[in-house]
Amino acid sequence: MKKVKIIINKTELDKILNRLTKLIVKKYKDLNNLAIVGIHTNGVYLAQRIVEKIKQLTNKKIKLGYIDITFYRDDIGYRKNIQQPKDTQIDFNIDNKDILLIDDVLFTGRTVRAAMEQLLEIGRPKTISVLVLIDRGLRELPIYAEFVGKKIATTHKQQIELLLKETGGDDTVVIYTK
Amino acid sequence: MLRQEHKFIHKHLLELQSLSKEDIELILETARPFKTLFTRSIKKVPTLRGRTVVLLFYEPSTRTRTSFELAAKRLSADTVNIAVQTSSVQKGESLIDTAKTLESMKADFIVIRHFYSGAPYLLSQYVSSSIINAGDGFHEHPTQGLLDIFTIKEKKGKVKDLKVVIVGDILHSRVARSNLWGLTKLGAKVVLCGPPTLIPLDIDKIFPQVEIEYNLDKAIKNADVINILRVQFERQLEHLFPSVREYSLLYGMNKDRLKHAKNDVLILHPGPMNRGIEITTDIADGLHSVINEQVTNGIAVRMAILYLLSIANSKPKKELPK
Numbered sequence: 001m002k003k004v005k006i007i008i009n010k011t012e013l014d015k016i017l018n019r020l021t022k023l024i025v026k027k028y029k030d031l032n033n034l035a036i037v038g039i040h041t042n043g044v045y046l047a048q049r050i051v052e053k054i055k056q057l058t059n060k061k062i063k064l065g066y067i068d069i070t071f072y073r074d075d076i077g078y079r080k081n082i083q084q085p086k087d088t089q090i091d092f093n094i095d096n097k098d099i100l101l102i103d104d105v106l107f108t109g110r111t112v113r114a115a116m117e118q119l120l121e122i123g124r125p126k127t128i129s130v131l132v133l134i135d136r137g138l139r140e141l142p143i144y145a146e147f148v149g150k151k152i153a154t155t156h157k158q159q160i161e162l163l164l165k166e167t168g169g170d171d172t173v174v175i176y177t178k
Numbered sequence: 179m180l181r182q183e184h185k186f187i188h189k190h191l192l193e194l195q196s197l198s199k200e201d202i203e204l205i206l207e208t209a210r211p212f213k214t215l216f217t218r219s220i221k222k223v224p225t226l227r228g229r230t231v232v233l234l235f236y237e238p239s240t241r242t243r244t245s246f247e248l249a250a251k252r253l254s255a256d257t258v259n260i261a262v263q264t265s266s267v268q269k270g271e272s273l274i275d276t277a278k279t280l281e282s283m284k285a286d287f288i289v290i291r292h293f294y295s296g297a298p299y300l301l302s303q304y305v306s307s308s309i310i311n312a313g314d315g316f317h318e319h320p321t322q323g324l325l326d327i328f329t330i331k332e333k334k335g336k337v338k339d340l341k342v343v344i345v346g347d348i349l350h351s352r353v354a355r356s357n358l359w360g361l362t363k364l365g366a367k368v369v370l371c372g373p374p375t376l377i378p379l380d381i382d383k384i385f386p387q388v389e390i391e392y393n394l395d396k397a398i399k400n401a402d403v404i405n406i407l408r409v410q411f412e413r414q415l416e417h418l419f420p421s422v423r424e425y426s427l428l429y430g431m432n433k434d435r436l437k438h439a440k441n442d443v444l445i446l447h448p449g450p451m452n453r454g455i456e457i458t459t460d461i462a463d464g465l466h467s468v469i470n471e472q473v474t475n476g477i478a479v480r481m482a483i484l485y486l487l488s489i490a491n492s493k494p495k496k497e498l499p500k
Contacts, residue, residue, distance in 0.1 A: 068211060070211075070225075071211075071212075071223035071224070071225040071253075071485075072223065072224060072225070073225075076225055076226070076488060076489065076492070077229075077488060077492050077493070078492055078493075079492055080185070080489060080490065080492045081185075082489050084204065084207060084208060085208060085211045085212075085485075086211060087210065087211045087214055088211065088214060089214070117224070118223075121218070121220045121222075121223075122218060122220075
Protein backbone atom coordinates (compact mmCIF):
# COMPACT_ATOMS: atom_id res chain seq x y z
CA MET A 1 0.00 0.00 0.00
CA LYS A 2 1.62 3.20 -1.13
CA LYS A 3 1.24 6.38 0.89
CA VAL A 4 0.03 9.22 -1.28
CA LYS A 5 0.58 12.77 -0.09
CA ILE A 6 -0.96 15.83 -1.67
CA ILE A 7 1.67 18.52 -2.22
CA ILE A 8 -0.42 20.98 -4.22
CA ASN A 9 -4.19 21.21 -3.84
CA LYS A 10 -6.76 22.66 -6.19
CA THR A 11 -6.66 26.27 -4.91
CA GLU A 12 -2.89 26.30 -4.76
CA LEU A 13 -2.66 24.99 -8.31
CA ASP A 14 -4.80 27.83 -9.60
CA LYS A 15 -2.78 30.38 -7.61
CA ILE A 16 0.47 29.02 -9.00
CA LEU A 17 -0.84 29.20 -12.55
CA ASN A 18 -1.98 32.80 -11.99
CA ARG A 19 1.44 33.73 -10.65
CA LEU A 20 3.21 32.07 -13.58
CA THR A 21 0.88 33.85 -16.03
CA LYS A 22 1.80 37.23 -14.54
CA LEU A 23 5.49 36.35 -14.79
CA ILE A 24 5.08 35.42 -18.46
CA VAL A 25 3.30 38.67 -19.26
CA LYS A 26 6.00 40.60 -17.44
CA LYS A 27 8.90 38.84 -19.11
CA TYR A 28 7.68 38.80 -22.72
CA LYS A 29 7.37 42.44 -23.67
CA ASP A 30 6.10 41.49 -27.12
CA LEU A 31 3.33 38.99 -26.48
CA ASN A 32 2.54 38.92 -30.20
CA ASN A 33 5.82 37.15 -30.79
CA LEU A 34 5.20 34.55 -28.09
CA ALA A 35 3.99 31.04 -28.86
CA ILE A 36 3.25 28.42 -26.23
CA VAL A 37 3.91 24.75 -26.85
CA GLY A 38 2.56 22.13 -24.45
CA ILE A 39 4.30 18.77 -24.11
CA HIS A 40 1.92 15.79 -24.18
CA THR A 41 -0.02 14.94 -22.10
CA ASN A 42 -0.28 17.14 -19.00
CA GLY A 43 1.78 19.95 -20.52
CA VAL A 44 -0.92 20.32 -23.16
CA TYR A 45 -3.64 20.99 -20.58
CA LEU A 46 -1.44 23.32 -18.55
CA ALA A 47 -0.61 25.23 -21.75
CA GLN A 48 -4.32 25.56 -22.57
CA ARG A 49 -5.04 26.93 -19.10
CA ILE A 50 -2.19 29.42 -19.22
CA VAL A 51 -3.16 30.65 -22.69
CA GLU A 52 -6.69 31.18 -21.35
CA LYS A 53 -5.34 33.08 -18.32
CA ILE A 54 -3.15 35.31 -20.50
CA LYS A 55 -6.25 36.10 -22.57
CA GLN A 56 -8.21 37.09 -19.47
CA LEU A 57 -5.34 39.23 -18.25
CA THR A 58 -4.31 41.00 -21.46
CA ASN A 59 -7.04 40.16 -23.97
CA LYS A 60 -4.34 38.70 -26.22
CA LYS A 61 -4.68 35.30 -27.85
CA ILE A 62 -1.35 33.54 -27.70
CA LYS A 63 -0.52 30.96 -30.39
CA LEU A 64 -0.74 27.45 -28.98
CA GLY A 65 0.84 24.23 -30.19
CA TYR A 66 1.30 20.70 -28.91
CA ILE A 67 4.33 18.50 -29.09
CA ASP A 68 4.80 14.78 -28.63
CA ILE A 69 8.38 13.77 -27.98
CA THR A 70 8.04 9.99 -28.37
CA PHE A 71 9.99 9.82 -31.65
CA TYR A 72 12.80 11.87 -30.10
CA ARG A 73 13.30 9.82 -26.96
CA ASP A 74 16.84 8.68 -26.23
CA ASP A 75 15.81 5.38 -24.64
CA ILE A 76 14.07 3.64 -27.55
CA GLY A 77 15.39 0.12 -27.64
CA TYR A 78 15.98 0.13 -23.89
CA ARG A 79 12.43 0.02 -22.58
CA LYS A 80 9.28 -1.72 -23.63
CA ASN A 81 6.69 0.47 -21.98
CA ILE A 82 6.85 3.46 -24.24
CA GLN A 83 3.56 5.23 -24.72
CA GLN A 84 1.74 5.36 -27.97
CA PRO A 85 2.78 8.53 -29.80
CA LYS A 86 0.30 11.38 -30.11
CA ASP A 87 0.09 14.09 -32.74
CA THR A 88 2.54 16.96 -32.74
CA GLN A 89 0.45 19.91 -33.80
CA ILE A 90 2.15 23.22 -34.42
CA ASP A 91 0.13 25.02 -37.08
CA PHE A 92 2.20 28.18 -37.21
CA ASN A 93 5.66 29.17 -38.34
CA ILE A 94 7.98 29.06 -35.33
CA ASP A 95 10.85 30.88 -37.05
CA ASN A 96 11.92 33.91 -34.99
CA LYS A 97 9.21 33.26 -32.40
CA ASP A 98 9.74 33.22 -28.65
CA ILE A 99 8.72 29.69 -27.73
CA LEU A 100 7.63 28.77 -24.23
CA LEU A 101 7.65 25.00 -23.67
CA ILE A 102 5.29 23.82 -20.93
CA ASP A 103 5.42 20.54 -19.05
CA ASP A 104 4.14 19.33 -15.69
CA VAL A 105 7.27 17.97 -14.00
CA LEU A 106 10.92 18.73 -14.71
CA PHE A 107 13.06 15.78 -13.67
CA THR A 108 16.03 14.41 -15.63
CA GLY A 109 15.67 17.05 -18.36
CA ARG A 110 15.49 14.44 -21.10
CA THR A 111 11.93 15.28 -22.14
CA VAL A 112 12.82 18.96 -22.57
CA ARG A 113 15.92 18.01 -24.56
CA ALA A 114 13.82 15.85 -26.88
CA ALA A 115 11.23 18.61 -27.27
CA MET A 116 13.96 21.11 -28.14
CA GLU A 117 15.45 18.77 -30.72
CA GLN A 118 12.07 18.44 -32.37
CA LEU A 119 11.37 22.20 -32.27
CA LEU A 120 14.71 22.91 -33.93
CA GLU A 121 13.79 20.53 -36.75
CA ILE A 122 10.48 22.28 -37.29
CA GLY A 123 12.05 25.73 -37.49
CA ARG A 124 14.43 28.25 -35.94
CA PRO A 125 12.82 29.99 -32.98
CA LYS A 126 14.34 33.20 -31.63
CA THR A 127 14.31 31.84 -28.08
CA ILE A 128 13.12 28.72 -26.29
CA SER A 129 12.24 28.86 -22.58
CA VAL A 130 10.73 26.29 -20.27
CA LEU A 131 7.85 26.50 -17.81
CA VAL A 132 7.15 23.65 -15.42
CA LEU A 133 4.66 23.26 -12.64
CA ILE A 134 7.12 21.31 -10.53
CA ASP A 135 10.89 21.09 -10.55
CA ARG A 136 11.81 17.96 -8.65
CA GLY A 137 15.59 18.22 -9.16
CA LEU A 138 17.79 15.22 -10.05
CA ARG A 139 18.76 16.63 -13.45
CA GLU A 140 20.84 14.46 -15.77
CA LEU A 141 21.27 17.11 -18.47
CA PRO A 142 22.07 20.83 -18.27
CA ILE A 143 18.46 21.94 -18.65
CA TYR A 144 17.03 24.95 -16.84
CA ALA A 145 13.43 26.09 -16.39
CA GLU A 146 12.91 29.82 -16.32
CA PHE A 147 9.39 29.56 -14.88
CA VAL A 148 8.84 27.12 -12.02
CA GLY A 149 5.58 26.69 -10.11
CA LYS A 150 7.08 24.88 -7.15
CA LYS A 151 10.45 23.36 -6.33
CA ILE A 152 10.48 20.08 -4.44
CA ALA A 153 13.50 18.03 -3.41
CA THR A 154 12.87 14.37 -4.21
CA THR A 155 14.62 11.02 -4.47
CA HIS A 156 14.61 8.55 -7.37
CA LYS A 157 12.29 6.26 -5.44
CA GLN A 158 9.57 8.88 -5.34
CA GLN A 159 6.97 9.52 -7.98
CA ILE A 160 5.18 12.81 -8.58
CA GLU A 161 1.91 12.96 -10.44
CA LEU A 162 -0.26 15.84 -11.57
CA LEU A 163 -3.89 14.77 -11.62
CA LEU A 164 -5.73 17.26 -13.78
CA LYS A 165 -9.48 17.55 -14.26
CA GLU A 166 -8.96 17.04 -17.99
CA THR A 167 -7.74 13.49 -17.39
CA GLY A 168 -10.25 12.60 -14.68
CA GLY A 169 -8.32 13.92 -11.68
CA ASP A 170 -9.12 16.66 -9.18
CA ASP A 171 -6.44 19.27 -9.97
CA THR A 172 -3.93 18.14 -7.38
CA VAL A 173 -0.30 17.13 -7.34
CA VAL A 174 0.59 14.05 -5.34
CA ILE A 175 3.81 12.41 -4.26
CA TYR A 176 4.37 8.79 -3.28
CA THR A 177 7.12 6.26 -2.94
CA LYS A 178 7.21 3.59 -5.65
CA MET B 179 -7.59 5.52 -23.02
CA LEU B 180 -7.89 1.75 -22.96
CA ARG B 181 -6.21 1.51 -26.33
CA GLN B 182 -3.09 3.16 -24.95
CA GLU B 183 -2.62 0.29 -22.57
CA HIS B 184 -2.51 -2.26 -25.34
CA LYS B 185 1.03 -3.49 -25.90
CA PHE B 186 2.37 -4.73 -29.20
CA ILE B 187 4.32 -7.85 -28.32
CA HIS B 188 5.20 -9.36 -31.67
CA LYS B 189 8.77 -9.92 -32.79
CA HIS B 190 7.90 -10.24 -36.47
CA LEU B 191 5.19 -9.03 -38.81
CA LEU B 192 4.37 -12.07 -40.90
CA GLU B 193 0.63 -11.77 -41.48
CA LEU B 194 -2.53 -10.07 -40.30
CA GLN B 195 -4.22 -13.40 -39.59
CA SER B 196 -2.43 -13.78 -36.25
CA LEU B 197 -2.77 -10.14 -35.14
CA SER B 198 -5.59 -9.11 -32.83
CA LYS B 199 -8.07 -6.34 -33.52
CA GLU B 200 -6.27 -4.30 -30.84
CA ASP B 201 -2.89 -4.85 -32.52
CA ILE B 202 -4.27 -3.57 -35.81
CA GLU B 203 -5.90 -0.56 -34.17
CA LEU B 204 -2.66 0.28 -32.37
CA ILE B 205 -0.72 0.17 -35.65
CA LEU B 206 -3.27 2.49 -37.31
CA GLU B 207 -3.19 4.92 -34.36
CA THR B 208 0.60 4.93 -34.34
CA ALA B 209 0.80 5.58 -38.09
CA ARG B 210 -1.20 8.80 -37.78
CA PRO B 211 1.43 10.92 -35.99
CA PHE B 212 4.06 9.63 -38.43
CA LYS B 213 1.97 10.91 -41.31
CA THR B 214 1.98 14.43 -39.87
CA LEU B 215 5.77 14.49 -40.34
CA PHE B 216 5.41 14.38 -44.12
CA THR B 217 4.27 17.99 -44.37
CA ARG B 218 7.40 19.27 -42.62
CA SER B 219 10.52 20.33 -44.45
CA ILE B 220 12.52 17.85 -42.35
CA LYS B 221 10.56 14.62 -42.70
CA LYS B 222 12.93 12.65 -40.55
CA VAL B 223 12.85 11.71 -36.87
CA PRO B 224 15.80 10.22 -34.95
CA THR B 225 13.75 7.35 -33.51
CA LEU B 226 15.62 4.36 -34.96
CA ARG B 227 19.11 5.83 -35.13
CA GLY B 228 21.69 3.10 -35.51
CA ARG B 229 19.25 0.33 -36.48
CA THR B 230 19.79 -1.55 -39.74
CA VAL B 231 17.01 -2.54 -42.09
CA VAL B 232 17.81 -4.98 -44.91
CA LEU B 233 15.47 -5.15 -47.88
CA LEU B 234 15.57 -8.59 -49.45
CA PHE B 235 13.32 -8.73 -52.50
CA TYR B 236 13.09 -11.92 -54.53
CA GLU B 237 10.34 -10.42 -56.69
CA PRO B 238 10.19 -7.11 -58.53
CA SER B 239 8.71 -4.16 -56.66
CA THR B 240 8.74 -0.38 -56.96
CA ARG B 241 6.37 0.98 -54.39
CA THR B 242 6.70 -1.52 -51.56
CA ARG B 243 10.50 -1.52 -51.62
CA THR B 244 10.78 2.25 -51.98
CA SER B 245 8.12 2.73 -49.32
CA PHE B 246 9.95 0.51 -46.80
CA GLU B 247 13.23 2.20 -47.62
CA LEU B 248 11.75 5.68 -47.10
CA ALA B 249 9.99 4.55 -43.92
CA ALA B 250 13.28 3.28 -42.49
CA LYS B 251 15.19 6.36 -43.62
CA ARG B 252 12.61 8.74 -42.16
CA LEU B 253 13.14 6.92 -38.86
CA SER B 254 16.90 7.49 -39.26
CA ALA B 255 17.65 3.77 -39.63
CA ASP B 256 20.27 2.58 -42.13
CA THR B 257 19.00 0.61 -45.09
CA VAL B 258 20.64 -1.93 -47.34
CA ASN B 259 19.07 -3.14 -50.55
CA ILE B 260 19.80 -6.63 -51.77
CA ALA B 261 19.08 -7.00 -55.45
CA VAL B 262 18.63 -10.74 -55.72
CA GLN B 263 19.57 -10.71 -59.42
CA THR B 264 23.11 -9.55 -58.62
CA SER B 265 23.58 -11.34 -55.28
CA SER B 266 24.96 -14.71 -54.18
CA VAL B 267 21.46 -16.10 -54.64
CA GLN B 268 22.47 -16.43 -58.30
CA LYS B 269 25.31 -18.73 -57.19
CA GLY B 270 22.76 -20.99 -55.55
CA GLU B 271 22.81 -19.72 -51.98
CA SER B 272 19.77 -20.88 -50.05
CA LEU B 273 17.27 -18.47 -48.52
CA ILE B 274 18.28 -19.44 -45.00
CA ASP B 275 21.99 -19.04 -45.71
CA THR B 276 21.40 -15.61 -47.22
CA ALA B 277 19.40 -14.57 -44.18
CA LYS B 278 22.01 -16.02 -41.78
CA THR B 279 24.64 -13.93 -43.54
CA LEU B 280 22.53 -10.81 -43.10
CA GLU B 281 21.92 -11.68 -39.46
CA SER B 282 25.67 -11.98 -38.90
CA MET B 283 25.99 -8.47 -40.30
CA LYS B 284 23.68 -7.41 -37.44
CA ALA B 285 20.56 -6.59 -39.42
CA ASP B 286 17.88 -5.61 -36.93
CA PHE B 287 15.13 -6.03 -39.52
CA ILE B 288 14.88 -8.13 -42.65
CA VAL B 289 12.08 -7.03 -44.96
CA ILE B 290 11.45 -9.87 -47.35
CA ARG B 291 9.38 -10.38 -50.46
CA HIS B 292 9.39 -13.89 -51.83
CA PHE B 293 7.47 -15.87 -54.45
CA TYR B 294 6.87 -18.75 -52.01
CA SER B 295 4.14 -18.47 -49.40
CA GLY B 296 5.63 -18.94 -45.95
CA ALA B 297 9.19 -17.85 -46.81
CA PRO B 298 9.13 -15.04 -44.16
CA TYR B 299 7.86 -17.52 -41.57
CA LEU B 300 10.68 -19.91 -42.42
CA LEU B 301 13.23 -17.12 -41.91
CA SER B 302 11.71 -16.17 -38.58
CA GLN B 303 12.49 -19.69 -37.36
CA TYR B 304 16.19 -19.42 -38.24
CA VAL B 305 17.39 -15.89 -37.60
CA SER B 306 17.22 -13.50 -34.66
CA SER B 307 16.44 -10.40 -36.74
CA SER B 308 12.85 -9.15 -36.88
CA ILE B 309 11.25 -10.37 -40.09
CA ILE B 310 8.74 -8.21 -41.94
CA ASN B 311 6.72 -9.81 -44.70
CA ALA B 312 6.58 -7.56 -47.77
CA GLY B 313 4.50 -10.10 -49.70
CA ASP B 314 4.93 -13.88 -49.86
CA GLY B 315 3.48 -15.93 -52.69
CA PHE B 316 -0.29 -16.17 -52.45
CA HIS B 317 -0.24 -15.85 -48.65
CA GLU B 318 -0.26 -12.27 -47.34
CA HIS B 319 1.01 -8.74 -47.87
CA PRO B 320 0.30 -7.42 -44.38
CA THR B 321 1.60 -3.86 -44.77
CA GLN B 322 -0.52 -3.41 -47.91
CA GLY B 323 -3.57 -4.63 -46.00
CA LEU B 324 -2.77 -2.22 -43.17
CA LEU B 325 -2.28 0.77 -45.44
CA ASP B 326 -5.55 0.01 -47.24
CA ILE B 327 -7.37 -0.11 -43.90
CA PHE B 328 -5.57 3.05 -42.70
CA THR B 329 -6.71 4.87 -45.85
CA ILE B 330 -10.30 3.67 -45.43
CA LYS B 331 -10.36 4.66 -41.76
CA GLU B 332 -8.84 8.06 -42.47
CA LYS B 333 -11.38 8.85 -45.19
CA LYS B 334 -14.48 7.27 -43.67
CA GLY B 335 -13.71 7.81 -39.98
CA LYS B 336 -14.39 4.14 -39.24
CA VAL B 337 -14.12 0.65 -40.66
CA LYS B 338 -16.85 -1.19 -38.79
CA ASP B 339 -20.02 -1.89 -40.80
CA LEU B 340 -18.62 -0.42 -44.03
CA LYS B 341 -19.34 -2.37 -47.18
CA VAL B 342 -15.98 -3.12 -48.80
CA VAL B 343 -15.91 -4.88 -52.16
CA ILE B 344 -12.70 -6.57 -53.30
CA VAL B 345 -12.73 -7.12 -57.04
CA GLY B 346 -10.56 -9.33 -59.21
CA ASP B 347 -8.14 -12.20 -58.87
CA ILE B 348 -8.78 -13.19 -55.26
CA LEU B 349 -7.19 -16.60 -55.80
CA HIS B 350 -3.64 -15.34 -56.40
CA SER B 351 -3.89 -12.17 -54.36
CA ARG B 352 -1.95 -11.83 -51.12
CA VAL B 353 -3.32 -8.27 -50.94
CA ALA B 354 -6.85 -9.67 -50.86
CA ARG B 355 -5.95 -12.10 -48.08
CA SER B 356 -4.41 -9.42 -45.86
CA ASN B 357 -7.41 -7.17 -46.54
CA LEU B 358 -9.80 -9.99 -45.68
CA TRP B 359 -8.15 -10.74 -42.35
CA GLY B 360 -7.75 -7.11 -41.35
CA LEU B 361 -11.14 -5.85 -42.49
CA THR B 362 -13.12 -8.72 -40.96
CA LYS B 363 -11.29 -8.33 -37.64
CA LEU B 364 -12.35 -4.67 -37.60
CA GLY B 365 -15.96 -5.52 -38.43
CA ALA B 366 -16.28 -4.43 -42.06
CA LYS B 367 -18.75 -6.19 -44.36
CA VAL B 368 -16.57 -7.67 -47.08
CA VAL B 369 -17.86 -8.74 -50.49
CA LEU B 370 -15.60 -10.65 -52.90
CA CYS B 371 -16.22 -10.34 -56.61
CA GLY B 372 -14.44 -11.85 -59.61
CA PRO B 373 -14.61 -14.61 -62.20
CA PRO B 374 -15.58 -17.89 -60.46
CA THR B 375 -12.25 -19.42 -61.50
CA LEU B 376 -10.40 -16.70 -59.54
CA ILE B 377 -12.36 -16.98 -56.29
CA PRO B 378 -10.84 -19.67 -54.04
CA LEU B 379 -13.06 -22.66 -53.34
CA ASP B 380 -14.27 -22.96 -49.75
CA ILE B 381 -13.28 -19.40 -48.89
CA ASP B 382 -16.66 -19.08 -47.17
CA LYS B 383 -15.53 -21.78 -44.75
CA ILE B 384 -12.61 -19.63 -43.60
CA PHE B 385 -14.59 -16.39 -43.72
CA PRO B 386 -18.23 -17.35 -43.13
CA GLN B 387 -19.26 -13.70 -42.78
CA VAL B 388 -17.89 -12.76 -46.21
CA GLU B 389 -20.26 -12.53 -49.16
CA ILE B 390 -19.36 -13.77 -52.66
CA GLU B 391 -20.98 -12.21 -55.72
CA TYR B 392 -19.88 -12.97 -59.28
CA ASN B 393 -21.80 -10.06 -60.83
CA LEU B 394 -19.88 -6.82 -60.32
CA ASP B 395 -22.88 -4.49 -60.75
CA LYS B 396 -24.71 -6.34 -57.98
CA ALA B 397 -21.61 -6.61 -55.80
CA ILE B 398 -20.91 -2.89 -55.68
CA LYS B 399 -24.50 -1.86 -54.93
CA ASN B 400 -24.31 0.57 -51.98
CA ALA B 401 -20.59 -0.06 -51.56
CA ASP B 402 -18.60 2.33 -49.37
CA VAL B 403 -15.23 1.12 -50.63
CA ILE B 404 -14.11 -0.78 -53.74
CA ASN B 405 -10.64 -2.27 -53.68
CA ILE B 406 -9.68 -3.20 -57.24
CA LEU B 407 -6.97 -5.83 -57.60
CA ARG B 408 -4.44 -5.94 -60.38
CA VAL B 409 -4.82 -8.63 -63.03
CA GLN B 410 -1.59 -10.51 -62.39
CA PHE B 411 -0.54 -11.55 -65.89
CA GLU B 412 2.69 -13.06 -64.53
CA ARG B 413 0.62 -15.76 -62.76
CA GLN B 414 -0.32 -17.67 -65.95
CA LEU B 415 -3.92 -16.59 -66.02
CA GLU B 416 -4.63 -17.67 -69.64
CA HIS B 417 -6.48 -20.77 -68.56
CA LEU B 418 -8.54 -19.03 -65.90
CA PHE B 419 -10.52 -16.54 -67.96
CA PRO B 420 -11.22 -16.50 -71.70
CA SER B 421 -9.78 -13.12 -72.66
CA VAL B 422 -8.54 -9.83 -71.25
CA ARG B 423 -11.30 -8.12 -73.21
CA GLU B 424 -13.95 -10.22 -71.55
CA TYR B 425 -12.42 -9.64 -68.12
CA SER B 426 -12.41 -5.91 -68.72
CA LEU B 427 -16.02 -6.01 -69.89
CA LEU B 428 -17.26 -7.99 -66.88
CA TYR B 429 -14.93 -6.90 -64.09
CA GLY B 430 -13.34 -3.64 -65.23
CA MET B 431 -14.31 -0.57 -63.20
CA ASN B 432 -15.68 2.30 -65.26
CA LYS B 433 -17.83 5.39 -64.87
CA ASP B 434 -21.16 3.77 -65.76
CA ARG B 435 -20.62 0.89 -63.43
CA LEU B 436 -19.59 3.09 -60.52
CA LYS B 437 -23.10 4.62 -60.42
CA HIS B 438 -24.26 1.50 -58.58
CA ALA B 439 -22.03 2.28 -55.60
CA LYS B 440 -22.62 5.00 -52.99
CA ASN B 441 -21.99 8.60 -54.05
CA ASP B 442 -19.00 8.90 -51.74
CA VAL B 443 -17.46 5.53 -52.60
CA LEU B 444 -13.69 5.19 -52.28
CA ILE B 445 -11.67 3.50 -55.00
CA LEU B 446 -8.51 1.70 -53.90
CA HIS B 447 -5.94 -0.13 -56.00
CA PRO B 448 -2.71 -1.62 -54.63
CA GLY B 449 -0.85 -0.83 -57.86
CA PRO B 450 0.69 -1.16 -60.33
CA MET B 451 -2.44 -0.55 -62.39
CA ASN B 452 -3.34 -2.03 -65.75
CA ARG B 453 -5.18 1.02 -67.01
CA GLY B 454 -8.00 0.09 -69.35
CA ILE B 455 -8.20 -3.48 -68.00
CA GLU B 456 -9.31 -3.60 -64.36
CA ILE B 457 -9.79 0.17 -64.08
CA THR B 458 -10.39 2.95 -66.60
CA THR B 459 -8.20 6.03 -66.52
CA ASP B 460 -11.06 8.39 -65.61
CA ILE B 461 -11.78 6.31 -62.50
CA ALA B 462 -8.11 5.83 -61.57
CA ASP B 463 -7.55 9.59 -61.67
CA GLY B 464 -11.08 10.54 -60.66
CA LEU B 465 -12.65 12.08 -57.57
CA HIS B 466 -13.29 8.79 -55.80
CA SER B 467 -9.77 7.47 -56.23
CA VAL B 468 -7.45 7.45 -53.22
CA ILE B 469 -4.77 5.45 -55.01
CA ASN B 470 -2.05 8.08 -54.61
CA GLU B 471 -2.91 8.60 -50.96
CA GLN B 472 -2.52 4.88 -50.41
CA VAL B 473 1.11 5.29 -51.44
CA THR B 474 1.69 8.18 -48.99
CA ASN B 475 -0.07 6.31 -46.20
CA GLY B 476 2.03 3.23 -46.92
CA ILE B 477 5.14 5.00 -45.65
CA ALA B 478 3.42 6.08 -42.41
CA VAL B 479 2.09 2.57 -41.78
CA ARG B 480 5.51 1.00 -42.40
CA MET B 481 7.12 3.54 -40.06
CA ALA B 482 4.59 2.52 -37.41
CA ILE B 483 5.44 -1.17 -37.93
CA LEU B 484 9.21 -0.60 -37.67
CA TYR B 485 8.66 1.54 -34.58
CA LEU B 486 6.32 -0.86 -32.78
CA LEU B 487 8.51 -3.89 -33.54
CA SER B 488 11.52 -1.98 -32.18
CA ILE B 489 9.73 -1.21 -28.94
CA ALA B 490 8.45 -4.78 -28.62
CA ASN B 491 12.00 -6.11 -29.11
CA SER B 492 13.65 -3.68 -26.68
CA LYS B 493 16.26 -5.20 -24.45
CA PRO B 494 16.78 -3.14 -21.31
CA LYS B 495 20.53 -2.62 -20.96
CA LYS B 496 20.09 -1.00 -17.59
CA GLU B 497 17.34 0.36 -15.44
CA LEU B 498 16.40 3.77 -16.70
CA PRO B 499 14.50 6.12 -14.40
CA LYS B 500 11.06 7.17 -15.55
